[in-house]
Amino acid sequence: MGRYIGKRILQIIPVLFIISFIVFFLVRLSGDPVNTMLPPEATPADRAEMRTALGLDKPLLEQYGIFLNDVAHGRFGTSLRYGQEATEVVLEKLPATLQLASISLVVSTILGIVLGVICARAKDTAFDILFSSLSVVGQAMPSFWIGIMLILLFGVNLKWLPVSGPGTWKNLVMPVATLSIVTSAQVIPLVRSSMLEIMHEDYIRTARSKGLKERLVIYKHAFKNALIPVVTIMALQVPGLIGGSLITETVFSWPGLGQLMVQCINGKDMCVVQACVVFISLITIVANLAADIIYALIDPRIRY
Amino acid sequence: MENKEKKGILHWMRLLFGSPVGAVGFITLLLVILASLFAGQLSPYDLAKQNLLDKLMPPAWCEDGTMAHLLGTDSLGRDVLTRCLYGARISLVVGVCSVAVAGAIGTVLGLLSGYYGGWVDSLIMRIADAFHAIPRILLAMVVLFVMGPSVFTLIMVIGVTNWVTYARMIRSEVLTIKEKEYIKASRTIGAADWEIILRHVLPNVAAQFIVVSTISVASSIIIEATMSFLGLGIQPPTVSWGVMLADGRNYLATNWWVCTFPGVAITVTVMGIMFLGNWLRDVLDPRNQGIR
Numbered sequence: 326m327g328r329y330i331g332k333r334i335l336q337i338i339p340v341l342f343i344i345s346f347i348v349f350f351l352v353r354l355s356g357d358p359v360n361t362m363l364p365p366e367a368t369p370a371d372r373a374e375m376r377t378a379l380g381l382d383k384p385l386l387e388q389y390g391i392f393l394n395d396v397a398h399g400r401f402g403t404s405l406r407y408g409q410e411a412t413e414v415v416l417e418k419l420p421a422t423l424q425l426a427s428i429s430l431v432v433s434t435i436l437g438i439v440l441g442v443i444c445a446r447a448k449d450t451a452f453d454i455l456f457s458s459l460s461v462v463g464q465a466m467p468s469f470w471i472g473i474m475l476i477l478l479f480g481v482n483l484k485w486l487p488v489s490g491p492g493t494w495k496n497l498v499m500p501v502a503t504l505s506i507v508t509s510a511q512v513i514p515l516v517r518s519s520m521l522e523i524m525h526e527d528y529i530r531t532a533r534s535k536g537l538k539e540r541l542v543i544y545k546h547a548f549k550n551a552l553i554p555v556v557t558i559m560a561l562q563v564p565g566l567i568g569g570s571l572i573t574e575t576v577f578s579w580p581g582l583g584q585l586m587v588q589c590i591n592g593k594d595m596c597v598v599q600a601c602v603v604f605i606s607l608i609t610i611v612a613n614l615a616a617d618i619i620y621a622l623i624d625p626r627i628r629y
Numbered sequence: 630m631e632n633k634e635k636k637g638i639l640h641w642m643r644l645l646f647g648s649p650v651g652a653v654g655f656i657t658l659l660l661v662i663l664a665s666l667f668a669g670q671l672s673p674y675d676l677a678k679q680n681l682l683d684k685l686m687p688p689a690w691c692e693d694g695t696m697a698h699l700l701g702t703d704s705l706g707r708d709v710l711t712r713c714l715y716g717a718r719i720s721l722v723v724g725v726c727s728v729a730v731a732g733a734i735g736t737v738l739g740l741l742s743g744y745y746g747g748w749v750d751s752l753i754m755r756i757a758d759a760f761h762a763i764p765r766i767l768l769a770m771v772v773l774f775v776m777g778p779s780v781f782t783l784i785m786v787i788g789v790t791n792w793v794t795y796a797r798m799i800r801s802e803v804l805t806i807k808e809k810e811y812i813k814a815s816r817t818i819g820a821a822d823w824e825i826i827l828r829h830v831l832p833n834v835a836a837q838f839i840v841v842s843t844i845s846v847a848s849s850i851i852i853e854a855t856m857s858f859l860g861l862g863i864q865p866p867t868v869s870w871g872v873m874l875a876d877g878r879n880y881l882a883t884n885w886w887v888c889t890f891p892g893v894a895i896t897v898t899v900m901g902i903m904f905l906g907n908w909l910r911d912v913l914d915p916r917n918q919g920i921r
Contacts, residue, residue: 336758343759347768354775461907465899467851467871469858470892473878477889481882568764572855586767587859590774602763602771609762 326621333617337610344606349392352595353385396603402596406589411600415582419604421491422581426563426570428497429504433566434559436509441516442548448521456513463510468569472503472576489578500577504569508562515558520551553624560616564609644912651912654904661898665717672711677866680706685884701886703876709886712868713894719869720898723784724850728842730788735795736838740826742796743803750800757793765790769852773861783862787849794841802834836913843906847899854895870895 367375376382380391395401401411444453463471479499480488487496523529524547532542571583578584582601589597645651664671684706687694694701700709742753760768769786776782806812806829815825856862857871858878865872870891877888 336755339755340758340762343756344763347759347763351771351775461900461903462896465847465851465896465903466892467854467858467895469855470874470888470895473874473881473888474892477881477885481885564761564764568766571764571766571770572859575859586770590770590861598771598774602767605764605767606759606762609764613762 329621330618333614340610345393345396348599348602349389352599401600404594404597406592406594411596414597415600415604418580418582418585421579422570425500425579425581426566429501429508430566432501433505433508433512436505437512437516438555441513442520444513444517445520446543460510460513463506468503468507469572469576471506472573475499475502491580500573500579503573504566507569508566511562512558516555519554520547523547523551556616556620560613563612567605567609648908650904651908654901654908657897657901658905661717661901664714665721668714672714674708674711676711676715676868688886700890703887704880709890712873713890715868716870716873716891716894719863720850720853723853724846726784727787727849728845730785731791731845732795732842735792736799738792739796739799740803743800757796760793765852766855769856770861773856778861778864783853783856787852791845798837798841799834803830806830806833840906840910840913843902843909847902850899
C-alpha cells in the first residue's frame, strides 16, 4: 500500500513538469511582456533595459529554468494590478473558490448518490424517467446560464436571494445550486448505471435466492459495491467542478479565483494568470491522488 | 450492392424510430441543422440590422409584444428569434470541427501510445495526465486570451483540450487487441504496422469513437457558448448564443427574454445531440444491452 502511494506520488512529478512547461510557453506566446508593462512612448533603450531586468534577453531554456526555480519557491512575479506577489493574490482568493467547490461537491455527491440509487431501484417508473430526463437536461445546460436563470427566478422575480457578491449563507445558495445541478446531473446517471450493473451480478442473485429481504440486498450487498466506482466518478468531477466554479463566480460576482482570472486576463496580468493555472492544476492533481488512494483502501480486490 | 445499402439505411431508420430517445434526438438535431442552414429564408429580418425604435420588445405572447417579433427584440432592436437561428451556425461548426481536431490528435497519439508502448507510451500518457489536471475551461480561457479570439483559435482550443478522451480510449483498445491471435497472424504474414492499424485496430474502436464524438460535440458547444459569454470566444458582430447571453445579461433585471431564449436554444440542441449519442451507445455497444 505504501509503495503504491509512493509510486502514485512519483507519477505526479512529470505531470507537474508538463504543466509548468505549458504555462511557461503559453505566456511566451502571448507576445513581448515588455509591451504590456511599458507605455507605448517608451524608447528602445528603455525596452532593452526592461528586457535585461526581466531576464528576457537570456536563451529560452535558461528562462524556463529560472521560471521553474521561481515557481518551486512560490514566486510568479509581481501582479501589475495588485502590486503584490502573484502567489499572495491567488492564495487570498483561493479559499472562496475552495468553499464554493467543496460545498458543491458535497451537495452534488449526496444528491447524485441518493437520486441515482433511487432511480436504479425504481427503474422504469415515473420517478426514474423524471430524474433520468432531468439529468440529461441538466447536462445540456451551460452552467453560467443555469446561474442566470436562477438569478432571474429567485433574485429578480421572487426576490428571495441576493444576486451577487459574498455575504451571508444566502449568497452561497445560488452559486452552490448552479454547480450542484451541473455536477449531480452528470453523477445521477453514472450512479444509476453502476447500481444497475451490480444488480445483475451473481452475488446479488445469491443474496436474493437465499431469501434475504430486498432492502438488505440493496443496502448491504449492492449499495456498498456500487459506491466503489462512485469514488472515481466524483474525483472525475473535480476538474469540471473547479472549471465550473470559475464561470459561476463571474456570474455571481463571487470573489474567488474565477473572478480573479477573468479580471487578470482582461488586465493582461499574466503572472497572476500563471499562478492561477498552476494552483488550480495542483488542486485537481491532489484530488485525483486522494481518489486513487481511497479507491485502493475501500476496494479489497485491489492489493498493491 | 445498392440493394444491400438501401436495406442498411432502412434497418438503421427502423432502429432509430423504434427508440423514442433516438428519434427525438435525431429529429431535434435535424431541425436545428435545417434552421441554421435556412436562417436567411426563415426570417424576414436582416441579421445585423438595428432598429432602435423597436428595442427590447417582449415576446409575442406578453403584453406589448407583437407577432412581428415572436421572441422579442434585444437592446439594439434586433429580432431575438432571427439571431437564435443564425447562432446555431457557429455552434454547430465549432462543435463539429473541434471534435474532428480532438479525434485526429487523440487517435494519432493513442495509436502511437498503445502500439509502440515503452517510453513513447509513458510520455504521451503523462502529457494526457497533465491535460486532464487542468480544467478544460481554464486552459481554453488562457489560450484564447494568449492567441486572441477567432473562430479558428476557438476550434483548435476546444479540440486540443479534448484529445485525452480519444487517446486513452484508442490506447486501451490497442492494448487489448495487440495480443490477439489475428494480430500476431497478420504480423507473421508480413503485414505492415499501418496496415494492421488500418484494418484491425481502427474498425474495432469505430463504434466507441462515434459515441464519444457525438457526446463531445455536445460538450464543445457548451464550451463555445461559455467562452463567447466571457468575451473570449466569438466576437460581435458575429452572432453566437454565448454572445447573445453576454449581451442579455445586462438587461436581466428588466428584460428576461434576451438571455432566456439563447440558453433554451443551447439546451435543446445539446440535448438532441446527447439523446442521439445515448441511442448510438445503446445500439452500437452490445455490452450495454442488459443495463439499459
